[in-house]
Amino acid sequence: MDQSAFYGVVAATNFTLLGLWWVAIKDRDDLNGSTGPGRTMAYLVSLQFVIPAAVSLLAQVAPDIAAIWRFAFAVAGVLGAIGVALLANQFARLTASTVLPWVFAVVGVPLYLAVALGAVWPGLSEAIGLALTPIEFEGLLICLIVILGVQEAWFVTMTPRRDSDTIR
Numbered sequence: 161m162d163q164s165a166f167y168g169v170v171a172a173t174n175f176t177l178l179g180l181w182w183v184a185i186k187d188r189d190d191l192n193g194s195t196g197p198g199r200t201m202a203y204l205v206s207l208q209f210v211i212p213a214a215v216s217l218l219a220q221v222a223p224d225i226a227a228i229w230r231f232a233f234a235v236a237g238v239l240g241a242i243g244v245a246l247l248a249n250q251f252a253r254l255t256a257s258t259v260l261p262w263v264f265a266v267v268g269v270p271l272y273l274a275v276a277l278g279a280v281w282p283g284l285s286e287a288i289g290l291a292l293t294p295i296e297f298e299g300l301l302i303c304l305i306v307i308l309g310v311q312e313a314w315f316v317t318m319t320p321r322r323d324s325d326t327i328r
Contacts, residue, residue, distance in 0.1 A: 163223055163295055167216040170302055174213030177306075181206055181313055190254075190321055197254055198321075204247035205316050208309030211240045212302050215275075219295065226294070230279040233298050237276025240305065244268030247312060255319045268308055275301045 181202075185191040191202040218232035245265055252261035278284045278297050285297035292300065 163299070164220050166299055167219040170299070170306070171213045171216035171220070174209045174216065174306060174309075177310065177313075178206060178209040178213065181209060184313070184317055188317070191316070197250060201247065201250045201254060201316060204243055204250060205309070205313050207240070207243040208247070208305070208312055211236050211243070212306055212309070215298075216302065219298070223295070226282075229295065229298075230282075233279035234276045237272045237274070237279060240272035240275065241269045244272060244308075244312075247316075251316060251319075254321055256322055257315070257319050260315050260319070264308075264312060268305075268312075271301055271305050271308065275305070 185202050188198075188202075189195075190198040193199050215229075215232050215236040219229045222228050245268075248261040248265035248268070251257065251264060274284075275298060278294060278301065281287075282294045285292045285294060290297060290300075
């Protein structure tokens, strides 16, 4: 597949998902601004769509100049890992869920770190036995991150909140 077309679709999909997320939380007092922790969690979920969308746009700027997309993916990987770790922590604080925060952290943080590592080490995909170019490897990881982001949005929206007096 043409990488520009692929990343164009990924960017458009993620910006659409971001818009849908904003619509989904518009009428949710616990996520749209009435509480600081709720606002923070809503923002951290939005990062799960903004980061893949932004790097997908940047991957199209000059696909033949690897330094541009590599830098973007390295930064995005680090920021995404921090964001998903913070989301897992916030989700654990605000809900009674004990398994999902762990899943968010154990799956999301390594995925984002793999994005960063793949950007700075072009031979990573080959080293783990995948016959993918570095930009294809990043695309595979971004697809997995998008799937995770959709799941995070679903669970943040659907998981009951703790009572405000029991929030840690």
